[in-house]
Amino acid sequence: MYLTPVVAALALLAAGFPLAFVILRSPFLALLLAPLVAALLSTFAVILMLVVGGPLPLWLALVLVAGAAAAWWLLRRPGEPAPYSGWSHTLLIALSLLPPFLLVFEPPYQWDSHSIWWLHAGYFSHDGAYARTAIGSPAFVFSHTDYPPLNSAPVAAVWSVVEPDFRTAQLIAAMVSISAIAMLIHLVRRTLVGVSAWVAWTLAVGVGLASWSAAPRAVTSGLADTLWAAAIAGAVVALLLGGDPLRRPLLPLLLLTVAALTKNEGLVAAVGVALLVTLRCRAEWRRAGLVWLPVLAGGVWVVLARLAGAQSDIASGSSGGAFSRGVQEMAERFQLTMAALWDGIGPVVAGTVVVAALGALFLRGRRRAIGLASDGWVWAANGYYLAVLVWTYLSGPNDIRWWLSTSVNRVTVLVVLLAAVSCAGWVAVASGDGRPAEPDPVGDGPRESDRTGITSAATR
Amino acid sequence: MTITKRLAPGTVVRVVVALVGVGCLLVAAQGAVWASQHGYAIMNDREHDLTVRRRQVDFETLWREFVAQVPPGSRIALAPDQPNKTLWHQRISEFAALNRCLVVLGPKGDYVVSVAFMDRQRPAGPGVRLVVRKVV
Known part of the structure; x- marks a missing residue:
């Protein structure tokens, strides 16, 4: 009875493992990244199928072979294991995520999972001609056929070779989301190099568990919201919080691409991150330009979906929507939006703002010492996304009460995650000994334990 | 004689930042705690939440009947007088996409x-x- 989900899960790990290993150079942590890479590969297969035509299994086979060849070629180049990617670190991340992952046993019943993501997986699982017809079909307008394909593509890949079933779909989507959260934890740990190991790991796991804060069911029920939010948060940690953002750019670029190809909000957030990284790294603008590649990938999907006849409710309804409404109606929409935001995430975000304000006033010097960039970058990314979110609610075509009640908890996951990232940074600063941070250790072992010893001795 | 030791202002700020920060992260982790408890309960009792379980059984039953009765590639129309129309029209549309059928608007199916x-x-x-x- 459970054979199909188990085989599908193993296939997902196997499909993504070669490139995941090349990116991290660690067989252990690569297992946690593999579902995300497999989702990205299946997304490329879906896009090629839509452009060229033909059945999905054919494109899947070609993309997997190309991915394996690219992995083999890249492995010949010198590389070193990512820091904190040993078996013990991987096990720590996996064990911390296992308890909330148990919610994957909940029956697959979520409205949007069925009406959006698995419906899309259904039409992607056949062939290019049928998928293009379905995307432009007026009967499927309710399904937001303009949404990017990454959350549906791995499910479509499985359904293109076995009989569709929703339990398998839920497990596959949950594994991809958990993979993004695992990378977020890994990147936070990698960035907090100037504090003791147990503080850094506790904070990293704390940030990861915040993924369940605003919408606990969104992680394991087939929805896309936590997937793109965790991917963006991971990219922000690597590119805007760390001291040397372009040193290991592959993983954050992969995360940005995942976000841009998962949901329209993810693409909007990826644009904001790309702008901020370009601004931050303007001295190295050629390398910083790499962050626009994920935005380009998201843009390719937008063009493709429009060419196939997809309609966007927000894009078609918001042209002049804000301006055609009266001042009173706009004020009411604004008040309702603010009230819903406060009810959902207000206390946590307010607390982190207090932490950030105190830190910025009194602990800036210590922050520089442990190798963290200014917290302003994280809050700039958060403020940008929050502003776009509020404007969307103000200008969008839907009844505001219904719209907020059905979406606000899911679309604010990123706001909480970035607030948690900021908070973790300041707690690390407050708990550190103020000594200058060393560069990333290459692997496990003495340097990490030495640092722990030094830190605990200094704070005694 | 008592000796009072003043804490440096920097130390006070560090303690406040650490405590409030950890408090925020704990509040943010509440959802994960709920998910763990709820997931564990469902793992041990599949009918822990009967409403949700019934919905899944309904969806899976309809999907099996759809595959058995509607050939792939068919054009299907949705009954306009369907009770709970939004839910069931969307489910039938989903099954149509899974079975490579087209949903047509109007009586042309x-x-x-x-x-x-x-x-x-x-x-x-x-x-x-x-x-x-x-x-x-």
């Missing part, structure tokens, strides 16, 4: 598909059945 309701024989048994009418 090969089949008209709707959902009928029935009493559940068991607490977690199906409460719906698929009604497929061939258009002649």
Whole structure:
């Protein structure tokens, strides 16, 4: 009875493992990244199928072979294991995520999972001609056929070779989301190099568990919201919080691409991150330009979906929507939006703002010492996304009460995650000994334990 | 004689930042705690949340009946007088996409598909059945 989900899960790990290993150079942590890479590969297969035509299994086979060849070629180049990617670190991340992952046993019943993501997986699982017809079909307008394909593509890949079933779909989507959260934890740990190991790991796991804060069911029920939010948060940690953002750019670029190809909000957030990284790294603008590649990938999907006849409710309804409404109606929409935001995430975000304000006033010097960039970058990314979110609610075509009640908890996951990232940074600063941070250790072992010893001795 | 030791202002700020920061992260982790508890309960009792379980059984029953009764590639129309129309029209559309069928608007389909309701024989048994009418 459970054979199909188990085989599908193993296939997902196997499909993504070669490139995941090349990116991290660690067989252990690569297992946690593999579902995300497999989702990205299946997304490329879906896009090629839509452009060229033909059945999905054919494109899947070609993309997997190309991915394996690219992995083999890249492995010949010198590389070193990512820091904190040993078996013990991987096990720590996996064990911390296992308890909330148990919610994957909940029956697959979520409205949007069925009406959006698995419906899309259904039409992607056949062939290019049928998928293009379905995307432009007026009967499927309710399904937001303009949404990017990454959350549906791995499910479509499985359904293109076995009989569709929703339990398998839920497990596959949950594994991809958990993979993004695992990378977020890994990147936070990698960035907090100037504090003791147990503080850094506790904070990293704390940030990861915040993924369940605003919408606990969104992680394991087939929805896309936590997937793109965790991917963006991971990219922000690597590119805007760390001291040397372009040193290991592959993983954050992969995360940005995942976000841009998962949901329209993810693409909007990826644009904001790309702008901020370009601004931050303007001295190295050629390398910083790499962050626009994920935005380009998201843009390719937008063009493709429009060419196939997809309609966007927000894009078609918001042209002049804000301006055609009266001042009173706009004020009411604004008040309702603010009230819903406060009810959902207000206390946590307010607390982190207090932490950030105190830190910025009194602990800036210590922050520089442990190798963290200014917290302003994280809050700039958060403020940008929050502003776009509020404007969307103000200008969008839907009844505001219904719209907020059905979406606000899911679309604010990123706001909480970035607030948690900021908070973790300041707690690390407050708990550190103020000594200058060393560069990333290459692997496990003495340097990490030495640092722990030094830190605990200094704070005694 | 008592000796009072003043804490440096920097130390006070560090303690406050650490405590408030950890508090925020703990509050943010509440959802994960809920998910763990709820997931564990469901793992041990599949009918822990009967409403949700019934919905899944209904969806899976309808999907099996759709595959059995509607050939792939068919054009299907949705019954306009369907009770709980939004939910069931969207489910039938989903099954159509999974089975490579086209949903047509208006009376041009090969089949008209709707959902009928029935009493559940068991607490977690199906409460719906698929009604497929061939258009002649």
